[in-house]
Structure formats: structure tokens, C-alpha cells
Amino acid sequence: MSVFLDNAATSFPKPEAVYRAMDSMMREVGVAPGRGSYSQAIAAARLVFDARRALAAFFGVADSSRLVFTHSATESLNLAVSGLLKPGDHVVSTSMEHNALLRPLLLARSRGVEVSFVAAGRNGVVSAADVAAALRPTTRLVALAHASNVTGTVQPVAEIAREAKRCGALVLVDAAQTAGYLPIDVAELGIDLLAAPGHKGLFGPPGTGILAVAPGVDLDPLVVGGTGGNSGSGEQPTEMPERYESGTINTPGIAGLGAGVEFVRQTGIEAIRKKSGELTGQLLEGMRGIAGLQLYGTDAPERVGVISFTMEGKDPAIIGFQLDRSYDIAVRVGLQCAPDVHKTIGTYPAGTIRVSPGFFNTPEDIEHFLKALREL
Numbered sequence: 001m002s003v004f005l006d007n008a009a010t011s012f013p014k015p016e017a018v019y020r021a022m023d024s025m026m027r028e029v030g031v032a033p034g035r036g037s038y039s040q041a042i043a044a045a046r047l048v049f050d051a052r053r054a055l056a057a058f059f060g061v062a063d064s065s066r067l068v069f070t071h072s073a074t075e076s077l078n079l080a081v082s083g084l085l086k087p088g089d090h091v092v093s094t095s096m097e098h099n100a101l102l103r104p105l106l107l108a109r110s111r112g113v114e115v116s117f118v119a120a121g122r123n124g125v126v127s128a129a130d131v132a133a134a135l136r137p138t139t140r141l142v143a144l145a146h147a148s149n150v151t152g153t154v155q156p157v158a159e160i161a162r163e164a165k166r167c168g169a170l171v172l173v174d175a176a177q178t179a180g181y182l183p184i185d186v187a188e189l190g191i192d193l194l195a196a197p198g199h200k201g202l203f204g205p206p207g208t209g210i211l212a213v214a215p216g217v218d219l220d221p222l223v224v225g226g227t228g229g230n231s232g233s234g235e236q237p238t239e240m241p242e243r244y245e246s247g248t249i250n251t252p253g254i255a256g257l258g259a260g261v262e263f264v265r266q267t268g269i270e271a272i273r274k275k276s277g278e279l280t281g282q283l284l285e286g287m288r289g290i291a292g293l294q295l296y297g298t299d300a301p302e303r304v305g306v307i308s309f310t311m312e313g314k315d316p317a318i319i320g321f322q323l324d325r326s327y328d329i330a331v332r333v334g335l336q337c338a339p340d341v342h343k344t345i346g347t348y349p350a351g352t353i354r355v356s357p358g359f360f361n362t363p364e365d366i367e368h369f370l371k372a373l374r375e376l
């Protein structure tokens with residue numbers, strides 16, 4: 001029995017409709033959008049337009065042209081951070097960030113941007129009051145993950161955004177662990193820049209991501225080049241989304257992502273959340289009964305289906321190896337690209353074992369995992 005419990009890295013498997021959409025995009029359309037006026041190119045452009053509109057509607061982005069396709073949440077975060085910040089600007093972030101946001105912020109710091117990291121509590125929750133206390137007149141951006149990829153802890157984003165707005169700062173949210181799992185409406189939550197992967201909770205393939213950019217926010221592009229139009233000009237276009245989508249875009253990936261978000265819409269976030277809550281509940285209950293097993297961040301008021309734990313006297317890397325080799329179970333071990341999170345929860349440098357069920361896991365999968373843990 002093969003069990004995939006690393007959905008926080010990427011969701012697997014994908015809904016059938018995603019495989020079908022990618023296959024037909026490759027076979028029946030198979031060309032770049034916006035690069036010709038022949039009917040095949042128009043069909044490709046239509047498909048990308050439909051996927052963009054579906055994703056914009058899903059996140060409450062009123063103008064779909066302001067939803068940009070990228071290759072990953074990492075690229076989206078790089079575009080937001082390096083496109084917005086100038087030397088002398090100040091950013092507030094947190095101790096709960098993945099390297100996808102942390103490293104762009106540290107790079108910005110090396111180029112003259114000031115960065116403050118607000119420490120989360122031991123349970124992984126960041127307080128809005130602590131963020132408010134770190135704000136300055138020069139704060140241009142508050143940037144944070146919606147939920148931790150280590151503990152699953154959900155941050156009070158709406159409250160933090162209200163504080164940021166009070167001092168005129170923009171809000172960048174890394175929704176890598178929440179897009180497709182929790183309802184996200186950019187206007188309701190006060191998000192100016194929403195970065196998300198396409199390949200986790202939205203069920204698109206690896207190599208897909210999005211960045212939603214609020215009206216009035218202009219970013220320097222990360223990549224410039226051919227956009228299919230206005231070819232006579234040496235200037236990068238100012239029009240959205242072309243400004244940020246140079247080069248031939250990942251049309252098979254976007255076709256898959258469009259089908260993925262449609263699957264989420266049809267299934268319903270509430271049903272997805274309920275399933276995730278049941279599997280996570282089964283995991284937590286089973287794990288609490290295992291002597292010597294320590295769980296992290298479980299007293300946070302809100303969480304997604306990502307659980308980190310350690311086993312007394314055992315190296316997480318060895319447990320991960322044994323789960324794979326002896327039980328055919330895939331989990332992620334170590335620092336999960338988030339060293340500061342482990343410093344916050346007290347598991348640096350060995351890290352934890354992270355288990356993250358997905359929509360297609362069953363209670364039998366979870367039981368297989370719990371049985372393996374008991375044996376180990």
C-alpha cells in the first residue's frame with residue numbers, strides 16, 4: 001500500500017480533469033497564446049483567459065487582468081518583493097516564513113531595504129499587536145504566510161492587514177498552504193498582493209503559480225522580454241498581465257490549473273475543509289496516543305492539514321527513511337525550507353517529521369501511517 005502524505009509540498013494525485021485538460025492542451029491546442037492570429041493561437045489564448053478569469057473569481061480579484069501567472073509561489077513572492085521595495089523602505093515580516101519569502105527579503109535587505117521579523121509564539125501564532133508595534137512611517141509592506149508549512153498554524157491575516165493599512169503599508173500574503181483549503185477573498189482580508197502556488201491546494205501541476213496585484217500597485221517586472229504584442233517597442237509593456245508574463249507561458253500547466261480550480265469550486269471549499277479536518281483529526285487523535293511523540297503548534301486557534309512532530313530519541317531523517325522503505329509512506333522531514341520556523345518552535349536544526357494529508361487520502365491511509373508509527 002503506497003501512501004502519499006506530503007501534500008504540503010505538492011498535491012498528489014490530481015483530479016482526473018486536470019490530467020485530461022493538460023493532455024488535450026498539448027495534443028489539440030499545443031501552441032503559445034498571443035503569438036499569432038491563427039485559430040490555434042486564439043484557442044490557446046481563450047483557454048488561458050478562461051483559467052485566469054476562474055482564478056480571479058475564486059480569490060475575489062475583480063479585474064482578472066491583475067492576476068498574473070508565474071511558475072511557482074516562489075516566483076510570485078520574488079516578483080512582489082523585488083518589484084515593490086526600494087532602498088530605504090521598511091518591511092515587516094515574521095519568524096514563520098518559508099525560504100520562498102525569507103530569502104527574497106534577506107536579499108532585499110542586502111540591497112538597502114530594512115526588514116523587521118516579528119517573533120511568533122511557541123505555538124507558531126503571530127500576534128497582530130506585535131506586528132502593529134513593529135510598523136514605522138517608512139513601512140511599505142507587511143509580508144507573511146497565511147499558514148505555516150511546518151505547523152499548519154493559520155495567522156490572523158485580516159487583523160494584521162487592518163493594522164498595516166492604518167500606517168499605509170501594503171500587505172503581501174503567501175497563501176501556499178491555504179489557497180484551495182481556506183476561503184480567500186483579497187478584498188475581505190485586505191490583501192494587496194496574493195502569492196499562491198498552482199500545484200498544491202488548487203490541484204494544478206508543478207510549475208504553476210499566481211500573483212494577484214491590487215489596482216494601483218505597480219511592480220518592476222522580474223523578467224522582461226517578448227509578450228506577443230507591441231513588438232516594435234524596446235519598452236516592457238505597462239498593460240496587465242503582459243507586463244509580468246514575458247516569454248512563452250506554461251499553457252499546459254495553466255490548462256491543468258484551470259481544471260484544478262474548477263474542481264475546487266465544484267467540490268466546494270467547505271467540503272474540502274471538512275475532509276481535511278477529518279483526516280487531520282484522525283491523525284492527531286492517533287498520534288496523541290503514541291508515547292514519546294511530540295506534536296507542534298497544535299494549540300493554535302486555527303490550522304490547516306499540516307502536522308509536525310518528533311519522536312523522542314529518534315532522528316526525523318531516519319524516521320522518514322523508514323516510513324518510505326518499510327511502509328511505502330511519503331512524508332517530509334528536516335527543516336522543510338523554513339529554518340526560522342524551527343527556531344521558533346524549538347526544533348532547529350534537526351527539524352521535524354511533517355505529515356500533510358490531501359483530498360484524495362482515505363481513513364485507511366491514515367490508519368496505515370499510524371500503525372507504522374506505532375511500530376517504529
Ligand SMILES: Cc1ncc(COP(=O)(O)O)c(C=O)c1O
Nearest residue numbers: 072073074098100145149176197
Ligand atoms: C509557505 C510556503 N511558501 C512558499 C512555498 C513555495 O511554493 P512553490 O514551490 O510553488 O514555489 C511553499 C512550498 O512548499 C510553502 O509551503
